[in-house]
Amino acid sequence: MKNNSSLAYNVILVIGDFVALIIAFVVAYILRVSISHVPISTHVNSMTYFNLIVSIMPFWIIVFALLGLYNQRVYEKRFSEFWRLFVGSVVGIMSVISYAYLANIAIFPARLVVLYGLLLTFAFVLIFRTVARGVRRQLYLRGVGVNRVLLIGDTKLTLRLASAMARANKTGDVVVGIVGAKKYPLEYNTKFLVFDQFEDAVKAFGDTLPNTIIQTELYGNSERNDAILAFAQQHHLDYRFVPGNGELFVGNIDVELFHDVPMIAVHQTALVGWGRVVKRLTDVSLSLLLIVITSPIMLLTAIAIRLSDGGPVFFRQARLTRGNRVFYVFKFRSNNRKYSGLSPEEAFTKMGKPELITTYRKNGDFLPHDPRITPVGRFIRKTSIDELPQLFNVLRGEISLVGPRALVPEELAMYSRKHTILSVKSGVTGLAQVSGRRDISYEERRKLDVYYVQNWTFWGDIGILLRTFWITLTHRGAN
Numbered sequence: 001m002k003n004n005s006s007l008a009y010n011v012i013l014v015i016g017d018f019v020a021l022i023i024a025f026v027v028a029y030i031l032r033v034s035i036s037h038v039p040i041s042t043h044v045n046s047m048t049y050f051n052l053i054v055s056i057m058p059f060w061i062i063v064f065a066l067l068g069l070y071n072q073r074v075y076e077k078r079f080s081e082f083w084r085l086f087v088g089s090v091v092g093i094m095s096v097i098s099y100a101y102l103a104n105i106a107i108f109p110a111r112l113v114v115l116y117g118l119l120l121t122f123a124f125v126l127i128f129r130t131v132a133r134g135v136r137r138q139l140y141l142r143g144v145g146v147n148r149v150l151l152i153g154d155t156k157l158t159l160r161l162a163s164a165m166a167r168a169n170k171t172g173d174v175v176v177g178i179v180g181a182k183k184y185p186l187e188y189n190t191k192f193l194v195f196d197q198f199e200d201a202v203k204a205f206g207d208t209l210p211n212t213i214i215q216t217e218l219y220g221n222s223e224r225n226d227a228i229l230a231f232a233q234q235h236h237l238d239y240r241f242v243p244g245n246g247e248l249f250v251g252n253i254d255v256e257l258f259h260d261v262p263m264i265a266v267h268q269t270a271l272v273g274w275g276r277v278v279k280r281l282t283d284v285s286l287s288l289l290l291i292v293i294t295s296p297i298m299l300l301t302a303i304a305i306r307l308s309d310g311g312p313v314f315f316r317q318a319r320l321t322r323g324n325r326v327f328y329v330f331k332f333r334s335n336n337r338k339y340s341g342l343s344p345e346e347a348f349t350k351m352g353k354p355e356l357i358t359t360y361r362k363n364g365d366f367l368p369h370d371p372r373i374t375p376v377g378r379f380i381r382k383t384s385i386d387e388l389p390q391l392f393n394v395l396r397g398e399i400s401l402v403g404p405r406a407l408v409p410e411e412l413a414m415y416s417r418k419h420t421i422l423s424v425k426s427g428v429t430g431l432a433q434v435s436g437r438r439d440i441s442y443e444e445r446r447k448l449d450v451y452y453v454q455n456w457t458f459w460g461d462i463g464i465l466l467r468t469f470w471i472t473l474t475h476r477g478a479n
Helices: 005-035 046-066 078-103 111-141 156-164 198-205 222-234 274-309 344-350 355-362 375-382 390-395 442-454 458-474
Strands: 147-152 173-179 193-195 212-215 238-241 252-258 261-267 314-321 325-332 400-402 427-429
Touching: 005 046, 005 111, 046 078, 078 111, 078 458, 147 156, 147 198, 156 173, 173 198, 193 198, 198 222, 212 222, 222 238, 274 325, 274 375, 274 390, 274 400, 274 458, 325 390, 344 355, 390 427, 400 458, 427 458
Parallel strands: 147 173, 147 212, 173 193, 212 238, 400 427
Antiparallel strands: 252 261, 314 325
């Protein structure tokens, strides 16, 4: 009774990627050798070329697999899939070149075949996956391959799951029944079958049992819970349950043996162990590179700020980072020297405009034409140049390139989940910044910070950095 559509989709992705890669290199050969009249550097027979490419492609598929491109958590997220495909294409072509060099085999008749192959592999695989995703959605709409789910529990979480699975064309999951629904009967869509007892649901479904049982509420009677689990196992159904203390099981979870007793170890963040080492090495290497690249911009900015009003170039402020540790963040000063270092309340009161305090706070700590900001400051904020000195904070190990926004102690003290946010280093950029910056509320930004802490991945960091670069170029959400 298990739904094998996910496995089938993975197999289709592997086969499709394999075919797309071969077609890409065949087209690359045709473009450079068959169509172009420019002499080639090495003669490679077309059949020899084709046979070599076909024999090498399985290793390319292995590269894709190591990058997680056949993992549902990756291919369901377009942005993550996009950048991993790009990295996989580059790594794949480099692997082929390395193989040709070490084996002393002529694979490519000309260097342009390599370039064409790189561009076409990325494009063809991306196109194939886009088409495959569209076809799968159409099949979902027709009820083909959907995962039929029975929810058990009379909780608000049941409502959340039912709502999340309402779009079957995107998720592939569809709720076929709910056991419970006494506390919130009017909240459920009428298309759901509602049952008082699990046994009633079993009788109603007959031979058309669901593929998955999700228990959102464990009964006080353990025998009832055992009966549901036993039924799922006997009929080969997927079974999942939500632990009673949902807040406990967030972040990174490991199942380990402790004195021969299986135990669940819950870490506050997924950023533990070697992940922290890799993240620090990435921070050091990239911050050094960025400092070198942006040093002319920082020098010109420092001169412009100094000449504008003769005040200090940098702005230093106490912020919080991992372990509730206070550090001083470096930024280029964008406020008028008279208001630099003052809180918004103090600054607006000093300039005789206390009415702006309420407007500033209601607008998410932002004013379209903030009178505190200098003309130079307005430009460097819009282009995010004012953030560049934080690269030195990264190099010193006080913060990371990617992480929750470094907030002043007074701001973070008001947030109930601050202990979660402060379990990792704060960042120059983060998930909240690339998800809308000032376009989303303070509460939403902190929720995104918490999500980042609990779901950190290395590739997620790479994606956030690339999105930050794009947003900086387009000035979206800048202030």
